[in-house]
Amino acid sequence: MRLSIKVAALSVILAADLVFFLFFSTRLSEYYDQIFQAMPWADAQEMAFVVILGLVIALLVSFLLVRILVKRLLKSLQRGPENE
């Protein structure tokens, strides 16, 4: 997979994750609650599971993004003097 596609895909996942928790739970809390009420399990357990999952996804995706970008930056820096 190309680097730009990887970075774009990871950024979209991170943005979706953060927007879901930051925007839905604060600004559109009715819709946020409706999502959990529509599911068959107890709301508190669903919410807890989803929040933990959201944190883990945000952590993994941001770590991968930073890792890819720093590696790319290092490669560019190492290639720089050779090109000149």
Added chain:
Amino acid sequence: MAKPPSKPAEAPKPAEATSKKAYHEKVSKESKEYLMGALPSITVGVIAAILLWLFGNLIFIPIAEGIEWFGYPLPQILTFIILIALAVFVLKILVDVRKAIDALAGLAAVEIGAPADVTPTEVEHYTTAMRGLFYIIIVSLAFLLFSDYLARIHPALSGVILVAIVVWAIFEIWRAVTAISSEIKRYSTEWAGKALK
């Protein structure tokens, strides 16, 4: 870190000079390689730890307020998860920083010391001093990341760890000062010897 080259105890002068020059070049080359290898890894670790702290403190813990998971409060479960992840990142950063500091100390010994006259003891002294100072800076910064989460688990935990860090920092500063003072002593003895000739 570069190991001292094996050489006979009473080697003839040209051989000793060649060995010293080889050691100088070895330390310089290896230090640069280690530094280039460790810096990206440290950057990734630091940015990941800061992002984790931000996500935890600003988004996920406020959302988790008031939610319970099988009878346990969710903010404390999240705090525990974040603490473990932060500990992993900080340990990774410390390992990389150790490599980078050894490399920096090697470079410092090569640059500050007399050209082609670097001894393993000198490198060791610079390593001890730099390790001490950088460890204090990194552990203090790591404590700032951890303190909020530790206080959420128990209010006294943060204070107890801070006292331990202060005691340890005093010990590290004492070690760094001892290492640097022995280098200063060596240089001043050399200069005094030259001046008296």
